[in-house]
Amino acid sequence: MTRGSDDEARIGLDPSLESHFAALLDRHKEAVARTEWSYQQYLPVATEQRPLSPTAYVAVETALLTEVNLPWYTAGLSHGLAACPSPIREFVRLWTSEEDQHATLLESYLLLTGSGDPSTRARSRKGMIAAGWHHELAGPFEGVIYTTMQEAATRTFYLCVARACDDEHPSLGAALRRIAKDETLHMAFYRDVVKAHLEKDPDHLSAVAAVMLSFEMPWSASVLHDFEERRAYLATRGVFRLSDYLDEVVQPLWSYWGLDGCASESAETRKAHGQLRRYRAALRKFARSEVPGGVAVGAAAAE
Ligand SMILES: [Fe+2]
Ligand SMILES: [Fe+2]
Secondary structure (H helix, E strand, O other), rough: OOOOHHHHHHOOOOOHHHHHHHHHHHHHHHHHHHHHOOHHHHHHHHHHHHOOOOOHHHHHHHHHHHOHHHHHHHHHHHHHHOOOOHHHHHHHHHHHHHHHHHHEEEEEHHHHHOOHHHHHHHHHHHHHHHHOHHHHHHOOOHHHHHHHHHHHHHHHHHHHHHHHEEEEHHHHHHHHHHHHHHHHHHHHHHHHHHHHHHHHHHHHHHHHHHHHHHOOOOOOOOOOOOOHHHHHHHHHOOOOOHHHHHHHHHHHHHHHHHHHHOOOHHHHHHHHHHHHHHHHHHHHHHHHOOOOOOOOHHHHHHH
């Protein structure tokens, strides 16, 4: 993809917004201080120390395998955002410290409930980390858009799984909701960094279109070779369907970022508007026709 010089200027984060980034960082620290938690508070009570159902297990293991790749997400963000203002770099370190206990909680929960085979899971964990994390993001601004979407999707995934397992494992439902609150706070920081750029210069819309149209969770078939099967399996059981992605990720961000109002004379921005609208229309069509069988999140983008 070739980029004009104006686009080049929008690849980074705007240093003149540093005081705003600092205020977002302070807001995050205050929210975390009010709800501080540690993973051992959410382990299963004695009466729930029994294996999860197959659906809950696949969902939790998929989430766990995503969380264990944290070293590579940290490396990617730390490297990608290295030249950004200091509140952004501090947030990445804080974010890492908060994400760190998600995998610990999920693995401990699976061990204590005797769910799945720990040896197989250990091999999958090692395989995931050994594969690293690769992305096609063009720079810091696209990185922040991607991370917003990823945190929103992760939050939604956890809430869907919590709903699905509340009856069989109430403690697990509570644990997943607690993790989802972390993901929500993380999403809010990155989301508001994006919003500040769009408000200052609507021509940042092209980057939003580029990321949204190609968004995939950091699960890739090359890492989790059976990911498509997992996704289809869970969708048929009502856990994280395309409609969840549309209603809880794409549409709320679309509204919050005011994408319809990002007007500009720029041909690139007008083109981005058209691409985004066609993408959302295709998502809606797929979501409406969603039948048990699982439709891939990326399917609409391919249409
Ligand atoms: Fe997480
Ligand atoms: Fe996260």
